[in-house]
Amino acid sequence: MPTIPVTRTYLEMRSPDALRSYHADDAHVRFERIHACPISFFRYLYREVGRPHHWVDRLAWPDEQVAARLADPAVSLWVMYVDGAPAGYAELERHADGSTEIAYFGLLPEFTRRGLGKLMLTATVERAWEQGTSRVWLHTCTLDDPAALPNYIKRGFAPYKEEVYSVEIEEPELAALRSATSAA
Numbered sequence: 001m002p003t004i005p006v007t008r009t010y011l012e013m014r015s016p017d018a019l020r021s022y023h024a025d026d027a028h029v030r031f032e033r034i035h036a037c038p039i040s041f042f043r044y045l046y047r048e049v050g051r052p053h054h055w056v057d058r059l060a061w062p063d064e065q066v067a068a069r070l071a072d073p074a075v076s077l078w079v080m081y082v083d084g085a086p087a088g089y090a091e092l093e094r095h096a097d098g099s100t101e102i103a104y105f106g107l108l109p110e111f112t113r114r115g116l117g118k119l120m121l122t123a124t125v126e127r128a129w130e131q132g133t134s135r136v137w138l139h140t141c142t143l144d145d146p147a148a149l150p151n152y153i154k155r156g157f158a159p160y161k162e163e164v165y166s167v168e169i170e171e172p173e174l175a176a177l178r179s180a181t182s183a184a
Helices: 039-053 063-071 116-130 148-154 171-183
Strands: 003-013 029-034 075-082 085-094 099-107 135-141 158-168
Touching: 003 148, 029 116, 039 063, 039 085, 039 099, 063 075, 075 116, 085 116, 099 116, 116 135, 116 148, 135 148
Parallel strands: 099 135
Antiparallel strands: 003 135, 003 158, 029 075, 075 085, 085 099
């Protein structure tokens, strides 16, 4: 299996005033918290949003581990819907240091390249600040959509740390990643 280098970038926002919002009045789009998320829906979101970006960490989680994550009071799950269909999701996690991490964030492939990422990121960051936090942070990597890092920076996040690691990727996945990167 080929190994590829991946760069992970950590970004933060230290004040709600740093958010450069993007809003669109679109009655077809809603962003809402899921309070009692079914395990199967959580798995669907993680698998389908993460498939193009090699999200594999949680695929092997047993139902009990997923249920514990969803029941954790420090974790909130938010879903963007377009015309009633799930378009993407964000997972917020409050940490003991008072910060809030955007632990997962992404759109289903059918909803990319439509301006929804900046709309959903604005809504996610606003919810994090509304929940009371000292700082909002996240990380992205070169396996993520090429528009991710520019979107985070345009919304007001500032990079504060970078690291490089290696990932083993099967040949079909590697071809798909190369295709996605060259298309962007």
